[in-house]
Amino acid sequence: MSAVRKLGSELLPFVVALAIWQALSAAGIWPKVLFPSPLEVLEAFAADLTSGVLLVNLWVSLRSLLLGFVVGCAIAVPLGYLMGLSRAGRNFFDPLVNLLQAIPGLAWIPFAILWFGLGQGAVTFIIVMSVFFPVLHNLLTGIRMVQPVLIEAVQTLGAGRADVIRHVIFPATLPNLMTGIRLGIAFGFRSLVGGEMIASTDGLGYAIFNAQQYFQSSRIVVGMLTIGIVWLAMDRLILRPIEQRTTMRWGLVREGLEPA
Amino acid sequence: MTDLLVARNVSKTYFDTVANDNVVALDDICLAIRPHEFVSVIGPSGCGKSTFLRLVAGLDRPTSGEIVVSGRKVTGPGADRGMVFQEYALLPWKTTAANIEFGPRLKGLPKAERAAITQRFVELVGLKGFENKYPHQLSGGMRQRAAVARVLANNPLVLLMDEPFAAVDAMTRQRLQEELAVITAHERTTVLFITHAIEEAVFLSDRVVALSGRPGRIVADLAIDIPRPRHWDAVAHDARFIAYRDELTRCIHGRPKA
Numbered sequence: 001m002s003a004v005r006k007l008g009s010e011l012l013p014f015v016v017a018l019a020i021w022q023a024l025s026a027a028g029i030w031p032k033v034l035f036p037s038p039l040e041v042l043e044a045f046a047a048d049l050t051s052g053v054l055l056v057n058l059w060v061s062l063r064s065l066l067l068g069f070v071v072g073c074a075i076a077v078p079l080g081y082l083m084g085l086s087r088a089g090r091n092f093f094d095p096l097v098n099l100l101q102a103i104p105g106l107a108w109i110p111f112a113i114l115w116f117g118l119g120q121g122a123v124t125f126i127i128v129m130s131v132f133f134p135v136l137h138n139l140l141t142g143i144r145m146v147q148p149v150l151i152e153a154v155q156t157l158g159a160g161r162a163d164v165i166r167h168v169i170f171p172a173t174l175p176n177l178m179t180g181i182r183l184g185i186a187f188g189f190r191s192l193v194g195g196e197m198i199a200s201t202d203g204l205g206y207a208i209f210n211a212q213q214y215f216q217s218s219r220i221v222v223g224m225l226t227i228g229i230v231w232l233a234m235d236r237l238i239l240r241p242i243e244q245r246t247t248m249r250w251g252l253v254r255e256g257l258e259p260a
Numbered sequence: 261m262t263d264l265l266v267a268r269n270v271s272k273t274y275f276d277t278v279a280n281d282n283v284v285a286l287d288d289i290c291l292a293i294r295p296h297e298f299v300s301v302i303g304p305s306g307c308g309k310s311t312f313l314r315l316v317a318g319l320d321r322p323t324s325g326e327i328v329v330s331g332r333k334v335t336g337p338g339a340d341r342g343m344v345f346q347e348y349a350l351l352p353w354k355t356t357a358a359n360i361e362f363g364p365r366l367k368g369l370p371k372a373e374r375a376a377i378t379q380r381f382v383e384l385v386g387l388k389g390f391e392n393k394y395p396h397q398l399s400g401g402m403r404q405r406a407a408v409a410r411v412l413a414n415n416p417l418v419l420l421m422d423e424p425f426a427a428v429d430a431m432t433r434q435r436l437q438e439e440l441a442v443i444t445a446h447e448r449t450t451v452l453f454i455t456h457a458i459e460e461a462v463f464l465s466d467r468v469v470a471l472s473g474r475p476g477r478i479v480a481d482l483a484i485d486i487p488r489p490r491h492w493d494a495v496a497h498d499a500r501f502i503a504y505r506d507e508l509t510r511c512i513h514g515r516p517k518a
Binding site: 249 | 317337338342350362366367394410414
């Protein structure tokens, strides 16, 4: 497939969605304040971009998201391997994790505000709480799914416990870890927006909330789309290239079920 | 010549959670294997032949008795007893070459030496040109060749093989059997081979040990007096081959195969 056709097929879904959106807003079924047109959103986007508001909010939100994600992973990943690889670790932490996991990240907001005050500190804290569980759970599932025969095979080649962990467990858990990271980021975005609406005075979530107060519905859409575009960029520029170089190259994960 | 591998009065009982009862898988197995000998263990499914191999590999512990390899009692898995599995068990994240190099790498051999070993065994099993492919890019037969090379490159005292050709198609199986016959004769590898296919055992082995159905006991220990390596074209109609096959069939099933 040529580069042009490849680009075309990737853009097609967005073009179709945009056309439907344009048609619906042009039909004038709903007032503009309830259903802004693509052009209005584009204008709002350009205005927020040139005024610098959008970039400042984006920077504030991304900083909290990445910090929360890194801290959440830094706790969840070692804890996951500890729980997955040691019976004592599992017996101790499993009940606690089970108790805490049903509590949504947003439920931590009151304490987050008490502990960190209003602002991005509180937001970052609830992102940590939201990223932690999906990463931990997918990692634990991955460890449970490692084929025993792979471990036994390397043991008969002379591998000790450290070799088994490094050469079998780590790579074998990578597909599930990537799933956990994707879910973690997705959960992190939810908490980011929710947290900023309640506990902050800047960031994309706050911008969306604030725009609604002033009936600036096209700016609500700008905030929403910015989140979507940021996620898309993360996926295409960071996560997918990692997967293409590892799990997909190893044949552990495929693009889809259709024949190659 | 002193025995390389000795199993003394090995029994294995395990608790079957479905039947809620103790099951005797192996009962008082005594077996000695000399260096360079190719020994196959055959028996009906569930006779404990794979269990026996796992005990030799050190992946499970016998309930009583002991297994001694080169004077050392088996207490766990080790590089002196490399195993080839029916399901290949190659590491999906390593190329053919990296899989074959894995054992020498664990031993800490210098890079140049590892490369030379890898090259030699890649060529020995006929995988030249596929060094940089990942296991999922290889056919079943090629994967099993790589798995055999991976163990041989690690220079074990004994090569353990657990029904290694059960998962490949019939034509590939015959070719792999002939290749293994040539390689093990050429390298003078000591092999303990598990299979339920009587002909395969007779074709490959110096000796075939037959186990009864559960509990597994040795019911025959037959020397196959045909020069190795053998080829299917020559051996399939050999009267000796047919006689060995029928005798072992009688031992296991009580009557020759129709």
